Amino acid sequence: MAHQSDLIEQDILTYLKKQEEKSLLRFITCGSVDDGKSTLIGRLLWDSKMVFEDQLATLEIDSKKVGTQGGAIDYALLLDGLQAEREQGITIDVAYRYFSTDRRKFIVADTPGHEQYTRNMVTGASTAQVAVILVDARKGLLTQTRRHSYLVSLVGIRHIVLAINKMDLIDFDEKRFESILRDYEQFAATLGFTSITAIPISALNGDNIIEASANTPWYKGSSLLNHLETVQIEAKSKEQPFRMPVQWVNRPHLDFRGFCGTIASGTIRPGDELQVASSERTSTVARIVTMNGDLPEAIAGQAITLTLSDEIDVSRGDLLTTPDAPPLYTRHTEVHLVWFQDEPLKPGQSYLVKTAAALIPGRVAAVQYAVDVNTLEQKQVSTLGLNEIGVGRLELDRPIPFDPYRRNQDTGSFILIDRFTNATMAAGMFIAAAPEEAQQEQVTQNIAELDDGSAATFISLNDSFITGENLIDLTEKPENIMFNVSGDFLEYLAQGNRVLLRLRNTGQLIPLARLAYEHNLAFEFSRNMNQVDIILYKQSK
Structure with missing residues (x-):
């Protein structure tokens, strides 16, 4: 099977030691649909002799049955295992494969090219170190090529291989290769990549895959x-x-209390001082415990149990850090968002925010802008749709510790979860702490006289920012009310935010309807026991 098969037979221990000492590279293949991503990885597996005999026999049968190469070996079938993938000839789910050479071990993620499955691509990219971005030499850069390039830069991948595929279909034209490379370098100039290496290939025929091709x-x-x-x-x-999210408090008996987790960054030794990010309580490390005994030192990536010299309150979800360089700690954050669902983002709606250290309620208070993946320009929007990428303000029910994603990917990332369906709505990356604004909408009132001479309570909705449940409670106000709405409040609604007004009865509906009519707003009506709930918002055009 593999290139080390002789060594396995002769000395299995030496083989295992050599494998252990090799470095590991995680990379993904991405790009637009039908650019040849699955075929490329299948070719790598084939040429590196990582295909078992039974897999080869199955591949030959499947290539004749559902292949796209007229009965010849279809290398993409080594990756596309789902029935729907084989029927349609596309990749849907992320497929991970392992292979190795004499110099390195590899874990490759084959990600889908269809825009519909962009969320699957983000999943594969989140753990990768290198991105192989494929481009069809006949078509050049497409929207999905640009989207995937922006996404891999967003998740922190800094090394790009621009694999210009299907060169055999354009007779290995050097000028076409150079033209695509120039276009890509111009597009990616602001994405912060450390290196862009362009390679002309034919994944199907193996040109420049394992060895240099005579055709180029x-x-x-x-x-x-x-x-x-x-x-x-x-x-x-x-x-x-140092950062370590606490995943479990280990208390097997009265004489032991350890805090288990995987180190996200940094180094820790017995005697080092630690701080609980949420409480700022400090202690020193007594022991670093593992199943193989205590360690004198632990580094990022290791799963360990720490015991502390002092009895301080540490719970699952806490973040242990160094007191010299603590993380940010706030409930007001600025974030990048990649929206995953057909249902658009609803600013103000409550979601569950899952970070490395906690699961807490929160809401996207406002979307500042979305990014045009073709031009990388910022466009003003009030919400995000399927596969759109933008920057917004995320507000949480309580403060959490985090690092900006550019500094620490483990403690700087999160996902948004729907509270009712448990669906993952978005992937996010913390940018910074946002400026704190006023925490409640202020409702002031005075008395006004209506045309018929009766008195009315004048409700003024001022310019303070609404948080929490975005609730304005009018159940204690009289039926005769009038509204005075500030421009900042209307701007808040124009950004896609929604406000819940709780009325005492239907008598307050008329002035609210007049408010909506005068300011071109929309509202949704529902009954709440004997009261009335109105959701007020600005309809998108």
Whole structure:
């Protein structure tokens, strides 16, 4: 099967030791639909002899049955295992495969190219170190090529391989290759990539996949596999501030209380001082416990149990940090969002926010802008739709510790979860702490005289920011009311936010309807026991 098969037979222990000492590279393939991503990985597995004999037999049968190569070997079928994928000839789910060479071990994620499955692509990219972005040499850069490039930059991937595929269909035209490379470099100039390596390939025929191809004598660079074997990736720095989310408090008996978790960043040793981010209580590390005994030192990526010298309150969901470089701690945050669902984002709606350390309610108070993936320009929007990417303000029910994503991906990322369906609505990355604004909508009142001479209570909705449940309670106000709405309040609604007004009875509906009519607003009506609930919002055009 593999290139080390002889060594396995001769000395299995030496083989295992060599495997243990090899570095591991995680990479993804991405790009637009039908650019050849699955075929490329299938070819890598085939040429690196990582296909078992029974897989080969099945592949030959499947290639004749559902293949797209006229009965010849269809390498994409090594990855596309779902029936729907084989019927349609596309990738839907993320497929992970492992292979190795004499120089390195690899875990590759084959991600879908269809815009509909962008959320699956983000899942695969979140753990990758290198992105292989495929481009069909006949079509050049497409919208999905640009979207995936922006997404991989957003999740922190800094090394790009621009694999210009299907060169055999354009007779390995060097000018076309150079033109696509120029277009991509111009587009990606602001994305912050450390390196962009362009390689002309034919995934189906194997040109420049394992070895240099005779069909591209004008190309002087390395083959794709050689580049993946030699690309230098920045390892997690031991010098980063220590972060460990507490996943479990281990209390097997009265004499032991340990805090279990995986170190997100930094290094820890017995005697080091630690701080609980939420309470700022400090203690020192007594022991670093593992199933194989105590350790003198632990680094990022290791799963450990810490015992502390002092009895301080630490619970599941807390974040243990170094007191010299604490994380940000606030409930007002600015974030990047990638929206995953057909149902658009509803600013003000309560979601569950799952971070590395906690699961708490929160809401997107406002969307500041969305990013046009073709031009990378910012466009003003009030909400986000399926696969749209934007920046917004996330407000949480209580403060949480976090780091900006650019500094620490583990403690700087989160997902939004629907509270009723448990569906993942969005992936997010913390940018910074947002400025704190007023916490409640102020409702002031005075008395006004109506045309018929009766008195009315004048309700003034001022410019303070609404948080919490976005609730204005009018159940204690009289039926005769009038509204005076500030421009900032209307702007708040124009940004896609919704406000719940709770009325004492239907008698207050008439002035509210007049308010909606005068300011071109919309509202939804529902009965709540003997009261009336109105959701007030600005309809998008």
